[in-house]
Amino acid sequence: LGQLLWLHDEHQPCGVVVVSRQGARFFRSRMGEIEEDPAHPMAMDISQWRHMGLAKSGTLHGKPALMGVSGEQDALNQRKREYYRRFFESLAAAIARWSERDRLEPIALLGNPRAIETIMEALPEEFRGKVVSAAIQPARATRSQIVRRAEPVMDGWRRERERQDVAAILEQSQ
Numbered sequence: 001l002g003q004l005l006w007l008h009d010e011h012q013p014c015g016v017v018v019v020s021r022q023g024a025r026f027f028r029s030r031m032g033e034i035e036e037d038p039a040h041p042m043a044m045d046i047s048q049w050r051h052m053g054l055a056k057s058g059t060l061h062g063k064p065a066l067m068g069v070s071g072e073q074d075a076l077n078q079r080k081r082e083y084y085r086r087f088f089e090s091l092a093a094a095i096a097r098w099s100e101r102d103r104l105e106p107i108a109l110l111g112n113p114r115a116i117e118t119i120m121e122a123l124p125e126e127f128r129g130k131v132v133s134a135a136i137q138p139a140r141a142t143r144s145q146i147v148r149r150a151e152p153v154m155d156g157w158r159r160e161r162e163r164q165d166v167a168a169i170l171e172q173s174q
Contacts, residue, residue, distance in 0.1 A: 015104035019111035020138035092122035
């Protein structure tokens with residue numbers, strides 16, 4: 001029974017989340033096997049968004065001023081950035097729930113560095129220690145590339161956790 005417990009501890013199930021502007025792919029890894037969970041696609045439909053063209057945006061020297069194409073494009077880009085930010089923040093909550101529900105530790109977060117940063121900031125403080133991250137081009141990544149990129153990151157997290165555990169034990173024995 002001791003060997004089974006050791007094996008279970010050594011092969012703790014972990015998760016891999018690959019994020020991009022198209023959405024997120026969730027993978028569960030255990031005992032060298034990886035399986036994909038349902039993805040979280042990101043669908044931004046801007047067809048219903050208001051397109052202003054040349055619209056009044058205030059006054060300049062007492063006369064109506066026009067907001068040109070540049071101003072409209074800036075407003076549209078800002079709205080898209082906000083949409084992505086909200087999506088990545090909701091994704092952070094989904095990652096935390098998924099990890100807790102399936103007891104996954106660690107979670108490797110792979111993808112665009114800006115997306116990862118947004119997600120990390122939105123994660124609960126007590127959960128961030130279970131998450132490691134690395135940059136990858138998610139749109140072009142195959143399953144084997146994802147695994148090759150995630151494994152060393154997760155191994156590094158495990159080694160650091162083991163080092164901290166040993167240090168804590170040595171500190172208690174003194």
